[in-house]
Amino acid sequence: MRYSLRQLQVFLAAAHFENITRAAESLSMSQSAASSALKELEQQFDIQLFDRIGKRLQLNELGRLVRPQAESLLAQASELETSFSQHLQPGHLTVGATLTIGNYLAVDLMARYMLEQPQAKVTLDVENTAAIASKVLNFELDIGLIEGELQQPDLDVLPWRQDQLVVFCSPEHPLAQRSEQALTDTDLLAATWILREKGSGTRQTFDRIMTGILPELQVLLELQHTEAIKRAVEAGLGLGCLSAVALADAFKRGSLVPLQIPHRNTERWFYFILHKQKYRSAGVQRWIDLCRQSVLQS
Template sequence: MKYSIRQLEVFLAAANTENITRAAESLSMSQSAASSALKELEQQFDIQLFDRVGKRLQLNELGRLIRPQAEALLAQATELEVALRQHQQPGNLKVGATLTIGNYLAVSIMARYMAEQPGAKVMLDVENTATIARKVLNFELDLGLVEGELQQSELDVIPWRCDELVVFCSPDHPLAKRSQQPLSDQDLKEATWILRESGSGTRQTFDRIMSGILPELTVLLELQHTEGIKRAVEEGLGLGCLSRVALEDAFRRGSLVPLTMPHRNTERRFYFVLHKQKYRSAGVERWIEMCKENY
């Protein structure tokens, strides 16, 4: 075999950092050793994997082509090492989750996973749907848990569980007195709204729900965090629309009031997102199993 695992590690670290010095630091190597490993890999096959722009290394077309295969091979090699040491038990994971899932569902799954796999660690990255998709595409995450629908040819988007969005207001809002009566389109158009930002799965679903009247809605604030939206609505600044998962405690306490609009479909799904060319380790498979078991 003309290449080594170490050479592939250097290649992938350089692809991620776009700098050989930072790549070497991430692998606890000297800069000269990392440079030599990358140079030897290219010379052995008489190829060039990067365009060198000053000190920056930018993947060229060939580099981008072999990157997924190198990622998959390295992941398999890592899992083999773990299996030899830990009798095939799932290991560490890098999981991305959108805000609703990350704040209200993923933490309990993470706790159960680490309890089942002593010594295993889970890095949880909480971002919006667009950012999670980008990081999965860039091999920065092992898998993503998202609220929004995605159409990316390089991603596997697998349905997980059902969810629904709920419109809500403060107990002092005029519409709270009509909480048992369905909202009309006129009610929706006359309201002031506190919403998630564009790029989030929740906002994507909200825009679909409000199809036909969306341009007529008055949006006062766009916030990146569900708790900020809930607080703004509690203060009487307007109506909100979030996942029922994020609102159940507030509804039980009575600090927020659910409103109904049966003429509009508020259902949606949560999804697993994985790169089609990334090797699926035992840890990834076990995480998905736990998600399905818990919810």
């Protein structure tokens, strides 16, 4: 074989950081050793994988073409090493989750996974849908769990579980007295709203729900965190619209009140997203299985 796994590690680190010094640091190598490994890889095949722009390394067309294959090969090599030492048990995972999933569902799933695999570690990255999709595309995450619809040719988007958004208010809000009655579009337009930020799956679904009246809605605040939205609505600043998963405890306590909008479709799906060219380890498959089992048990 005319290349080494170490050379591929340097290539992928350089592709990620676009800088050989930072790539070397991430691999605990000297800069000269990393530079030599990358140079030897290119010389062995008489190719160039990067365009050099000052100190910046930018993948060229060939580099972009072979990067997914290199990622997959290293992932398989890593799993093989794990299999030798752990007898084919699922190993470490890097999981991305959007805020609703990350805050209300993913921690229990992590606990179940690590209970099954005591030596395994799950790293959880909680961000909005756009950020999670970007990291899966860039091979920074093994799998993403998202709330929003996504059209990306390099990603597999697989349905996981159904969800529903719920409009809600504080118990002191005038509309709370009509919690058993259906609100009209006139009611929705007269209210002020506290919403998730653009780029989030929840906001994407809300915008779809409010098709036809969206430009006329009075949006007072756009916040990144569901708990901040709930606190703002509890304080009487307006109506909110979040996942039923995020609101269940508040409805039980009576600190928030659900409102009815049956004339608008508030259902949506949670999804798995995976890079089409990234190797799917036993750990990724076990994570998906646990996620699907959790729906059957809920």
